Amino acid sequence: MVLVSGKVLLQKAKKGCYAVGAFNTNNLEITTAIVAAAVETNAPVFLQLSSGALKYGGFELAGLAIAFAKKVHVPIAVHLDHGPSFEVARECIGFGFSSVMIDGSALPFDKNVSLTKKVVAAASAKKVSVEAELGQLKGREDEVFSATHTYTDPSAAAKFVRLTKVGSLAVAIGTSHGAYKFKGAPKIDLQRLKEIGKLVDVPIVLHGASSVPNSLVAEANRYGAKLANAKGVPEVQIKKAIKLGVCKVNEDTDLRIAFAAAVRKFLKENPSAYDPREILSPATEAMKSVVMRRIKVLGSEGKV
Numbered sequence: 660m661v662l663v664s665g666k667v668l669l670q671k672a673k674k675g676c677y678a679v680g681a682f683n684t685n686n687l688e689i690t691t692a693i694v695a696a697a698v699e700t701n702a703p704v705f706l707q708l709s710s711g712a713l714k715y716g717g718f719e720l721a722g723l724a725i726a727f728a729k730k731v732h733v734p735i736a737v738h739l740d741h742g743p744s745f746e747v748a749r750e751c752i753g754f755g756f757s758s759v760m761i762d763g764s765a766l767p768f769d770k771n772v773s774l775t776k777k778v779v780a781a782a783s784a785k786k787v788s789v790e791a792e793l794g795q796l797k798g799r800e801d802e803v804f805s806a807t808h809t810y811t812d813p814s815a816a817a818k819f820v821r822l823t824k825v826g827s828l829a830v831a832i833g834t835s836h837g838a839y840k841f842k843g844a845p846k847i848d849l850q851r852l853k854e855i856g857k858l859v860d861v862p863i864v865l866h867g868a869s870s871v872p873n874s875l876v877a878e879a880n881r882y883g884a885k886l887a888n889a890k891g892v893p894e895v896q897i898k899k900a901i902k903l904g905v906c907k908v909n910e911d912t913d914l915r916i917a918f919a920a921a922v923r924k925f926l927k928e929n930p931s932a933y934d935p936r937e938i939l940s941p942a943t944e945a946m947k948s949v950v951m952r953r954i955k956v957l958g959s960e961g962k963v
Contacts, residue, residue, distance in 0.1 A: 662725060663734040663757060666826045669862035672906040673906045676901070676902070678897075678908045679703050679906065679908075679957065682704060682705065683707045683909070683914070685715055688946070690727055691947075693706060698731050698732070701733060702960050704959075706737050707909070710741065721755075737758070738758040742762055745774060753785075757787055758790065760790040761789065763792070764809075775789070779824055779825055793816050811830040817858035825861065827864050832900075836866070836867045838876075845892060852905070862907060864909070867892075867909070868909055869913045870891040870897070871912060872891070875913060879916050883927070884916075886916070901957065914946045918945065921941040
C-alpha cells in the first residue's frame with residue numbers, strides 16, 4: 660500500500676468515532692513491532708519519529724519506516740512528532756513523510772500561528788497533513804520540556820484552527836509526557852475537552868497518553884528497573900476522550916517500558932547470551948503486544 664496522509668486516517672477516524680494509534684519508533688525492533696501489530700489487528704497507525712529519533716537514527720530510520728509502510732496492506736502514515744522548527748518540518752516533508760507536527764506550543768499565540776501557517780503552506784504542496792499544538796503538557800518528550808501544564812483554552816483553539824487551517828490539533832487537558840504523569844489519582848480534564856470539541860472542527864490529538872500499566876511496570880521492576888510510582892492515563896479515560904472528539908492518541912512510554920522489561924528479563928534468565936538478535940526478539944514481541952492492546956482500546960482494530 661502507498662504511504663497514507665495523516666489527514667485521510669484522521670478524517671475516517673472522526674467519522675467512525677474511534678482513534679488511530681500513533682506510536683513512536685527509534686529503531687528496527689520498535690518499527691517491526693508496530694507494523695506487525697497493525698497488520699495482525701488490521702488497523703491503521705501512525706509511525707512517529709521525533710527530532711530526537713532522527714538525531715539518533717538519522718533519516719535512514721525514517722526511510723526504514725517508509726519502506727515498512729509501503730510493503731503492508733494496512734494504511735500507515737509516517738509522521739514527524741514534535742517538529743521543533745520549520746526547517747526540520749520542511750526536511751521531513753521533502754524526504755517523504757506523509758504527516759508532520761510543528762510544535763510551537765512554547766511560543767506566544769501569534770508566533771505559534773505564524774509558524775504553523777508557514778508549515779501548512781509548505782506541506783500543502785506535497786499533500787502532507789499538518790498537526791499543531793496549543794497549550795503545553797508537563798514533562799519531557801526528547802527536546803520538548805515543560806515544568807507545568809498550560810491547559811488549552813477552547814476559544815483560543817477555535818481561533819488558532821481558523822487562522823492556521825491546520826489539519827489536526829494536539830491539546831493539553833492534563834496528560835503529560837513520560838512515566839510519571841500524576842502524583843495523585845489520574846485524571847484528565849474531560850469537560851475542557853468537550854468544550855474544545857464543540858468549537859474546533861478538526862480532529863483532536865492527545866499527547867502524553869500512555870497508560871503505564873501496573874503489570875508492565877511490575878515486570879520491569881521485577882528484573883531490576885526502578886520505576887516507583889509510575890502512573891499513566893487510565894484506559895477508561897482514554898475511551899471517554901475518544902467519544903469527545905479525540906482521533907489520534909500518542910504512545911511511547913509503554914513501548915519503552917515493555918522493551919526494557921523484556922531485555923532485562925531475557926538477560927537475567929540467559930546470562931551467557933550475547934547475540935543481539937536473541938536479546939532483542941523478546942522485546943519486539945513485548946512491544947507488539949502493547950501496540951495490539953492499545954489498538955483495541957482505541958477502537959481502530961479492523962478499520963482499514
